[in-house]
Amino acid sequence: MKKLTIYIFLTVLFFLSPNVGWSCVYMNDFEFSFQPPDNSAIADEMIDGSASFLQSYSAALMILYEREKAEKGFVSQENSSYYLDTAIAKLELSRNHYNKAITLASKTEYVQYRIDQLKNFDYNKFCSENKLNDILMEEVKQYLVKGDVIGIYRRNLEFVETAQSILYELRESLKTSEKPGISIYWEVIRSFSKTILFGNYATSAAKQAFGLD
Secondary structure (H helix, E strand, C coil), X not given: CHHHHHHHHHHHHHHCXXXXXXXXXXXXXXXXXXXXCHHHHHHHHHHHHHHHHHHHHHXXXXXXXXXXXXXXXXXXXXXXXXXXXXXXXXXXXXXHHHHHHXXXXXXXXXXXXHHHHHHHCCHHHHHHHCCCCHHHHHHHHXXXXXXXXXXXXXXXXXXXXXXXXXXXXXXXXXXXXXXXXXXHHHHHHHHHHHHHHHHHHHHHHHHHHCCCC
């Protein structure tokens, strides 16, 4: 069973590795809002941050997998701890990259016509046509309709840090129990899901606003 879970985990990691190109689905393309040449460095940090976040997410899914198995009595604290340490490490890496991107962005001027594209985009129509969660899309809109790209970067980082704190809490729980209460696992699901949806809504809206689709 342990070999099977490790195989599944490595398979998911492969498809979420930076070389596969999945990072374009989450918190990307906003680098077009910034002046060159620094925009390329911002893009690199955001891509690496997103790739690391997705790798953390894949490890978090394996933590949930181990907890689901535990309902039938197949408890492996060793496996859970391994995946949890991996998820935390990747999330810390993601956080570091996002912090670097924000630092760079704060020192770089916007490209005004790109900011105007964000300000003039019809976010309500975009939300309706794509059948998105209107509450979460409204939060994305609050930043983009003002052209506040740095603000949306910071909000994404807040989501990442929230997920990080939940993983730390779970790690403490695993030290005292091989089967922590289910509510902490629910928090893991909700935190990662909200983070990736926020980032995806932001990315997909920006792509359309910039005419990149």
